[in-house]
Amino acid sequence: MSCIDRPVCDVTPGVNVMSSGNLTAYDRSSDSNPVPARPQRLTVELFEQPDSIAIRNKRAGGPWVFLLLWLIGWTVGCVFLVGQVITEPELGMIAFAVPFWASWLFVAGLLVWMIFGQETLVLKPDEALFLRTALVKLSSRRIPRDEIQGFRECRSKHTENDEHLWGIEMVTLGKPVRFAFRLPDRERAWLVHALNGFLESTGPDIDPGLRLSASGAHRSLLSSTSAGNEVIDLDDTLPGPPSETAWQLTEEVDGFTFSEQGRLHPGALGTLLFINAFWNGIVLVFVLALFGFMPMDEGPEGWEWWGMFVFLIPFEAIGLAMFAGLIAVMLEPFRHTKWCFEQDRIVQRTFWPLYTHTKSWNVAELDRLELRRSKSDSNSSLGDKSPFGLAFVAQANTDLCEIPNLTEGEARWLAGVVLELRPDWFGE
Incomplete structure (x- = not known):
C-alpha cells in the first residue's frame, strides 16, 4: 500500500x-x-x-498555501516551456523543460493530497x-x-x-x-x-x-519496532499465512518450497520517476551543452570543456545510481524467489530476467528457529520492506541462513511449516 x-x-x-x-x-x-x-x-x-x-x-496541515502560490507561478513557466518545445522541438529544449514539468507534477500531486x-x-x-x-x-x-x-x-x-x-x-x-x-x-x-x-x-x-x-x-x-530476537517453537506459530501475503507453499515428494513473486510498488515507482526526471534532466542539460546540442551559439572549448567534463562526473554517477534504482523497482514484478527445503539442505533461488542467483546450505545439527526484527521499521514508500526475518541457527550458536523481509504473520507461518515437516532437523 x-x-x-x-x-x-x-x-x-x-x-x-x-x-x-x-x-x-x-x-x-x-x-x-x-x-x-x-x-x-x-x-x-x-x-x-x-x-x-x-x-x-x-x-490537514502542511504548507499547502505556500505550495499553491508557488504552483501558480511555476505553472506559468511550465506553460511557456510547452510553447517553446512546440515551436522548437529540439532535444536540448525538451531536456531543459523536463525538470520543470516533473516538479510541477510532484507538487500538484502533493497539493491534491494536502487539500482533498x-x-x-x-x-x-x-x-x-x-x-x-x-x-x-x-x-x-x-x-x-x-x-x-x-x-x-x-x-x-x-x-x-x-x-x-x-x-x-x-x-x-x-x-x-x-x-x-x-x-x-x-x-x-x-x-x-x-x-x-x-x-x-x-x-x-x-x-x-x-x-x-x-x-x-x-x-x-x-x-x-525495536530490534529483538525470539526463539520460536510450534506453540508460537500460525496455522496459515496472513491474507495479503505474497508467499505460497508447495509440497513435493522429497521436500517443500516457499515461493514469492515480486510486486510493483507504485509509491516507490512514482518517487524514483520524479527523482530521475528532475536530477537526470538537469544533468542532461549540462551534458548536451558540453557537446554542443543546446540552443546556444557555442559550447565550452579547451580547458573550460575539460573542467566542465570533470565537474559533471560525480553528478552523472549519482544519476546513474538513481536510474539503477528505478530499473530495479520496474523489474521487481518479474523477480521470483524460492526457498526449497530438501531432505538435507536448504536452497535459495532468485530468478530475474536473464539472471538466476542460487545459494544453498547443508543442514546439520540445527538448534533453533529465531524470529528477528530489524532495528528500524523500514516500511517506507521506497522499499516497502517488512522488518521481520526467520533465522536458522546451528547448535554452535552461529547463523546458517535467514529468510528476510517478512511480516510477523508470514514468519510465524513459515516457521510452523518448517517445524512440522522437518522436526528431525532440530532433534525432535
Whole structure:
C-alpha cells in the first residue's frame, strides 16, 4: 500500500518490555492512570454503531498555501516551456523543460493530497476496511479480524517544524496500517482507547501490550519496532499465512518450497520517476551543452570543456545510481524467489530476467528457529520492506541462513511449516 506523504513510524525509547508468548507486552505499572477522556470536540468524523465504528480523517496541515502560490507561478513557466518545445522541438529544449514539468507534477500531486486527502477506517466485528482517497481512490485494504492485534500510537520519522508527527497504527499480522497523523494528543489517545475497546467488546482479547495506558500519547508505543530476537517453537506459530501475503507453499515428494513473486510498488515507482526526471534532466542539460546540442551559439572549448567534463562526473554517477534504482523497482514484478527445503539442505533461488542467483546450505545439527526484527521499521514508500526475518541457527550458536523481509504473520507461518515437516532437523 502506498500513497502520497505517508509517514513511517518509529518508536520512543524507554518502554519496559516483557515477553508474552508470540505477543509483545507492556509493563502495566502505569495502568493506575485514568482512562483517556473523550474531547468535547473531535477533529475527525466519528460514526459509532452497535456493530461497527468508523473514522474519517481529512488530511490537514502542511504548507499547502505556500505550495499553491508557488504552483501558480511555476505553472506559468511550465506553460511557456510547452510553447517553446512546440515551436522548437529540439532535444536540448525538451531536456531543459523536463525538470520543470516533473516538479510541477510532484507538487500538484502533493497539493491534491494536502487539500482533498481523506483516510477512512471502518472497524467491524469480523474485519477492518481502510481507504485512502484524494478525489480518486489511492489505496484500500481489507484486514480479517483475527489478524488485527490492536491499535497504538506511532511517531513519524520525518519532522515538520523540527517536530515529529504522531499518528495511529493498526497492528496486524501482516503490514501495519498507519493513519490520522496531526491529530491533537488527547484526541489521538482517546481514539486509540476507543478502537481497542471496540475490539475487546466484539471479539477475542487483543494483545494486552496494545491497550492504552493513560500515561499519555508518547508512551503508548510498543517496542515492537525495536530490534529483538525470539526463539520460536510450534506453540508460537500460525496455522496459515496472513491474507495479503505474497508467499505460497508447495509440497513435493522429497521436500517443500516457499515461493514469492515480486510486486510493483507504485509509491516507490512514482518517487524514483520524479527523482530521475528532475536530477537526470538537469544533468542532461549540462551534458548536451558540453557537446554542443543546446540552443546556444557555442559550447565550452579547451580547458573550460575539460573542467566542465570533470565537474559533471560525480553528478552523472549519482544519476546513474538513481536510474539503477528505478530499473530495479520496474523489474521487481518479474523477480521470483524460492526457498526449497530438501531432505538435507536448504536452497535459495532468485530468478530475474536473464539472471538466476542460487545459494544453498547443508543442514546439520540445527538448534533453533529465531524470529528477528530489524532495528528500524523500514516500511517506507521506497522499499516497502517488512522488518521481520526467520533465522536458522546451528547448535554452535552461529547463523546458517535467514529468510528476510517478512511480516510477523508470514514468519510465524513459515516457521510452523518448517517445524512440522522437518522436526528431525532440530532433534525432535
